[in-house]
Amino acid sequence: MPQAAETRQASDGAARRPVAPLRRIALVLPPTGPYCREDRCQSYFSADLVPSMRPPLEEVEAAAGIRGAGGTPWVLDAPAMGLSAAAAIEQVLAFTPDAVVLTGTFGSLHDDVRFAEALRARLPQSVCIGLRGAPVYAFGAELLSAHPALDFLVHGEPELSFAALCAQGLAGAGVVRSHLPNPPAPWATSLDALPRADRTVIDPTRYRVRGTFEPQATIHVQRGCPFRCTYCLVGTVSGRKARHRDPLDVADELAELTAQGTRFFYLRAETLTLDRQWARELGDAIAARAPKARWVSATRVETADHKTLQALARGGCYGLSFGVETGSVELGKRIEKVPHLGRATEAFRACDRAGIASLMYLVVGFWWETAQTLDETRRFIAAARPDLLTTFWAHPYPGTAYHRQLTELGVVAHSAQAQAEPALEPPGICIDEIRRRVKRLTAAHYARPAVWASVARKLGPVLLPRPGAWLRHLADTFAPQVGG
Numbered sequence: 399m400p401q402a403a404e405t406r407q408a409s410d411g412a413a414r415r416p417v418a419p420l421r422r423i424a425l426v427l428p429p430t431g432p433y434c435r436e437d438r439c440q441s442y443f444s445a446d447l448v449p450s451m452r453p454p455l456e457e458v459e460a461a462a463g464i465r466g467a468g469g470t471p472w473v474l475d476a477p478a479m480g481l482s483a484a485a486a487i488e489q490v491l492a493f494t495p496d497a498v499v500l501t502g503t504f505g506s507l508h509d510d511v512r513f514a515e516a517l518r519a520r521l522p523q524s525v526c527i528g529l530r531g532a533p534v535y536a537f538g539a540e541l542l543s544a545h546p547a548l549d550f551l552v553h554g555e556p557e558l559s560f561a562a563l564c565a566q567g568l569a570g571a572g573v574v575r576s577h578l579p580n581p582p583a584p585w586a587t588s589l590d591a592l593p594r595a596d597r598t599v600i601d602p603t604r605y606r607v608r609g610t611f612e613p614q615a616t617i618h619v620q621r622g623c624p625f626r627c628t629y630c631l632v633g634t635v636s637g638r639k640a641r642h643r644d645p646l647d648v649a650d651e652l653a654e655l656t657a658q659g660t661r662f663f664y665l666r667a668e669t670l671t672l673d674r675q676w677a678r679e680l681g682d683a684i685a686a687r688a689p690k691a692r693w694v695s696a697t698r699v700e701t702a703d704h705k706t707l708q709a710l711a712r713g714g715c716y717g718l719s720f721g722v723e724t725g726s727v728e729l730g731k732r733i734e735k736v737p738h739l740g741r742a743t744e745a746f747r748a749c750d751r752a753g754i755a756s757l758m759y760l761v762v763g764f765w766w767e768t769a770q771t772l773d774e775t776r777r778f779i780a781a782a783r784p785d786l787l788t789t790f791w792a793h794p795y796p797g798t799a800y801h802r803q804l805t806e807l808g809v810v811a812h813s814a815q816a817q818a819e820p821a822l823e824p825p826g827i828c829i830d831e832i833r834r835r836v837k838r839l840t841a842a843h844y845a846r847p848a849v850w851a852s853v854a855r856k857l858g859p860v861l862l863p864r865p866g867a868w869l870r871h872l873a874d875t876f877a878p879q880v881g882g
């Protein structure tokens with residue numbers, strides 16, 4: 399039953415829009431470029447960086463909150479569907495929403511706002527347009543005064559914030575408006591109290607493991623991280639306190655999804671093995687309840703030991719990425735992630751024994767990068783020998799300590815394709831030289847027979863394309879598409 403019509407003056411002063419309730423909420427990833435739009439990862443999607451386009455996680459979590467509050471969620475992933483702006487707008491109009499919430503990223507923000515303006519011109523005045531995503535945490539209400547097409551911002555745990563948006567409209571906790579103080583963003587003390595993600599609002603066949611064409615789902619298993627790596631958004635968007643889901647509940651969700659035909663998963667954790675006892679219980683629970691699940695996740699070398707990795711492998715883990723970022727101790731001190739060769743080597747050899755492919759993330763082009771730091775990184779990689787290497791460019795995301803450091807130094811950095819291209823030229827080395835050195839160290843790494851042998855042994859049996867998956871992919875590609 400709608401509450402009494404609460405209204406507010408629109409930011410342009412020309413129209414009045416209802417505040418509560420908002421029953422039909424469209425969650426839209428705008429057609430403004432292939433970015434990873436997860437709050438913690440804003441990287442431009444390129445085949446060598448983000449290995450597979452992942453399903454929109456925060457949106458399916460928001461959908462669960464809206465559904466639980468009695469509303470109707472709808473998700474449009476325009477980049478994954480390859481929609482033009484005009485086609486995306488037509489689809490939004492056809493849904494007849496009470497509110498539209500766009501997911502912005504730092505790299506696409508300018509275009510996201512342009513899309514909001516185009517949408518504003520077509521939507522009835524009663525429909526509110528909001529924005530969610532990492533820029534909301536960094537810029538807050540400034541976004542609203544700068545961009546009149548936006549009526550509100552959403553932050554906090556998606557399940558809780560969107561339930562509040564649905565039930566209380568723009569007065570909900572987690573909603574930011576320029577002219578009224580809203581309650582602070584709601585955070586769940588226990589992730590087990592949150593509803594499970596509602597995946598009925600997306601087409602899972604759009605998101606597949608690269609090379610195998612098998613559908614892949616993302617499962618949130620842990621949120622928040624106590625480490626303080628200066629370039630990382632996690633503390634800003636998920637908090638410093640690590641919260642873990644009940645391993646049995648995770649295993650049951652995996653079992654449900656494998657029964658529906660999804661076999662591959664990305665278990666999203668800031669640092670999967672932060673609590674090793676929990677990680678072992680997770681591996682054991684998945685082995686017992688969802689033995690067909692195969693999955694990858696992310697962690698740090700300091701928290702990975704042999705016993706834990708064995709348990710994860712038993713539970714179907716076939717790949718772990720490790721954010722090492724640099725092999726230089728001096729540079730590591732600047733970014734508050736000091737590399738430790740002994741621990742990295744130990745973690746990668748433990749992965750070998752467990753049969754888990756190890757992927758080392760490298761981040762180059764920090765302000766303090768030099769030829770010497772890159773040499774140290776090259777020697778580090780040669781000695782530690784991970785299986786796979788992925789190199790990102792350092793990006794000073796607003797809201798991070800690295801961004802504040804650069805601002806204090808008077809450095810203005812920009813790159814639209816965040817982390818897929820340089821954001822600045824370090825004073826100690828030019829971009830071209832960084833590129834040359836990264837190319838050389840990458841070539842040297844993949845020239846090692848031990849690397850190929852290890853990758854083939856670990857990934858061959860899991861990822862060898864299966865004819866059935868290829869055929870299903872072709873059928874899905876050419877079948878008429880329905881829904882988002």
Ligand code: SF4
Pocket residue numbers: 623624625626627630631632633668669698721
């Ligand atoms: S350990 Fe990983 S998630 Fe945690 S702050 Fe550092 S980079 Fe971010």
